[in-house]
Amino acid sequence: MDKSLKPEKKRLFIYLLGISSAVTLLLLFFVWYVSLKGISSVSGIAGIIFSLIVAGFGLFLAFSTFIIVITMISGKQTKIARRMRGLVTRFLFPVVMRVAKILKVDRDKIIRSFIAVNNELVLESLIGKKVNNPLVLLPHCIQLEDCELKITKDILVCKKCGKCDIKGLANIAEKYKLNVSVATSGTIARRIVKETKPDIIIAVACERDLLSGIQDTYPLPVIGILNERPYGDCLNTKVNTNTIEKLIEKIYIGGNNG
Ligand code: SF4
Structure with a gap:
């Protein structure tokens, strides 16, 4: 977990x-x-x-x-x-x-x-409610720095070479037909939220960005997942894709029944 x-x-x-x-x-x-x-x-x-x-x-x-x-x-x-x-x-x-x-x-x-x-x-707060349109929002540093592709709103642009966690997240986006987007800044994140109109956001980021995301988007519910930073801040960060998938299954597929 x-x-x-x-x-x-x-x-x-x-x-x-x-x-x-x-x-x-x-x-x-x-x-x-x-x-x-x-x-x-x-x-x-x-x-x-x-x-x-x-x-x-x-x-x-x-x-x-x-x-x-x-x-x-x-x-x-x-x-x-x-x-x-x-x-x-x-x-x-x-x-x-x-x-x-x-x-x-x-x-x-x-x-x-x-x-x-x-x-x-x-x-x-989601118990007994149906989630219809979750959005998974990722920081740009989760993409391999040397990758030549520019991944932002459409994560399916990824060629799935497996050198970063975008591959696993693109698989989740495909499997569950989800909006999974990469935000390069707070402004872009706000624009993605405005365009996709999610009923819940699963946000991956560092402590500071998660905090501002949770506070800025209130009352829209945000579940925060901390990224891992084996190479330091903002560089080739990682996330546990199993955690994301389990959350999606809990709140979106199976329904959050407590
Ligand atoms: S998994 Fe996708 S985003 Fe990551 S390096 Fe490979 S092609 Fe680029």
């Missing part, structure tokens, strides 16, 4: 999420405590409204964190947890990153953990 799909990868993000929420709640309480007297002296009703807003936000944050943590620890899927992806991607992740920076936790480690959490939430 691909590293980004392994359950244990989620733990770091879950721990940091718990710490971040606790810190945010403490800050919230502090702000409420020091501001309430001043606001109430101007207007009693304003003080009550302020307290209600702070309490509502605090309860929402505590409840959301509790649901996400319980879901990730137990592995049990709940309807409410399926709706949490936006909250995690848009709001909680930046808070977690700030706390992680203070704690000096490696950025790539947190992103890998976040991707594992995101993947699980995406897979859960």
Whole structure:
């Protein structure tokens, strides 16, 4: 199984999420405590409204964190947890990153953990739904640097010499009649998404590009698969094609039934 799909990868993000929420709640309480007297002296009703807003936000944050943590620890899927992806991607992740920076936790480690959490939430959100048009989006560095072919939108241009993983991915594209495209930049990736109109993206990339892809394309679901970089960043990178094929079979062919 691909590293980004392994359950244990989620733990770091879950721990940091718990710490971040606790810190945010403490800050919230502090702000409420020091501001309430001043606001109430101007207007009693304003003080009550302020307290209600702070309490509502605090309860929402505590409840959301509790649901996400319980879901990730137990592995049990709940309807409410399926709706949490936006909250995690848009709001909680930046808070977690700030706390992680203070704690000096490696950025790539947190992103890998976040991707594992995101993947699980995406897979859960697909339960009982039919995927009609998945898109597999690849980074250009997965193609052999010396290959004379220019592979972008149509991966079937590949002559399947077997010197890079494009061959296996082209076989998957043929076998399942899928859109499998290579994006040379974020702009090209966005254009491919616009043209192919997928209902889910399986994206292969490094930590940084997967993170921006997941955040930029929200609410479109993205399952992130980390590439392998035996020759360093952005050069002749690799991917486990079995992982991609199994995912396709799970969400597209067999239906994601949990
Ligand atoms: S497998 Fe395809 S893309 Fe890769 S080097 Fe061979 S012809 Fe080029």
